[in-house]
Amino acid sequence: MARFIQGVAAKHNLTKQPIVVVNKSGGAGAEGFLMVKGAKGDAHKIIISLSNLFTTPLATGVPFNWRDLTPVQMLALDQFVLWVNEESPHKTAKDFFNALKSGPANSIKMAGTGSKQEDQIITVMLEKAAGKKMTYIPFKGGGDVAVQLVGKHVDSTVNNPIEAESHWRAGKLRPLCVMDKAKLPYNAKLTATQSWADIPTCVSAGIPAEYLMLRGIFMPPDVKPEQVQYYLELFKKMRDLPEWKEFMAKGAFNQTALTGKEFFDWLGKNEQMHRELMKEAGFLAK
DSSP states (O other): OHHHHHHHHHHTTOSSSOOOOOOOOTTTTHHHHHHHHTSTTOTTOOEEEOTHHHHHHHHHOOSOOGGGSEEEEEEEEEOOEEEEETTOSOOSHHHHHHHHHHSOTTOSEEEEESSSSHHHHHHHHHHHHHTOOOEEEEESSHHHHHHHHHTTSSSEEOOOHHHHHHHHHTTSEEEEEEOSSSOOOOOSBSSSSOBGGGSOBTGGGTOOOOOOEEEEEEEOTTOOHHHHHHHHHHHHHHHTSHHHHHHHHHTTOBOOOEEHHHHHHHHHHHHHHHHHHHHHHTOSOO
16 A cells, blocks of 8 residues: 555655655564654654554564554555455355364465464454364465465465455455455456455354454654644545545455544554454463
């Protein structure tokens, strides 16, 4: 998303100075969080965070909490979809869940991005619901995860839509269910017969799994209110552009956007949710 924002801002001259994207992915995002935390009062630095905003400090004990930053805006929420290879015998989410419940422990291989992060948390949710363990195999990113499933090196993934969309279009992957409360609102056909809106929710298929991932903007601590307002106005302009709408549809994002107290309250609630999920999974730092 950062490079998409960079390109759109440059194309439409939305900023006087170019946005420069710097990847700070070390320590599951800890490197970037600590850098922005240490840039006290520097309004020229922003960070786009995922839900590793919660999972990384909880899993590693790194000295960081989201309250160390200045929350600006939730840009969207990213979906998670249960995927299998198109040639998988599991034609529906119910088929997959029944196979998980009835098969030997660790017989289903689940690929995901990183360890003790969103994908593995969802995997544990599925395991708890089924009463059966899977074999979780971590990879560096969602693109690698999708390629592993296309190559049949694993049996399933819970990848974000944008990471698997091209493989679905190509007839290589099959989406079984989405982990949101409601079906996706995107009706344009991506295959000959299906759109994002045709994918059932996991709950409706009998799998009690709901999970959404943050896509949010944060600034360093002690920035001024008018500096926060600058970015709010910048992203309002960006969200009104057709490119933004196309990007949201391509990635099947949940377009919830929060600011101010609503965003702050959401962050607190979701931090606690992750603490409880990770405690149950045994993922909290000792």
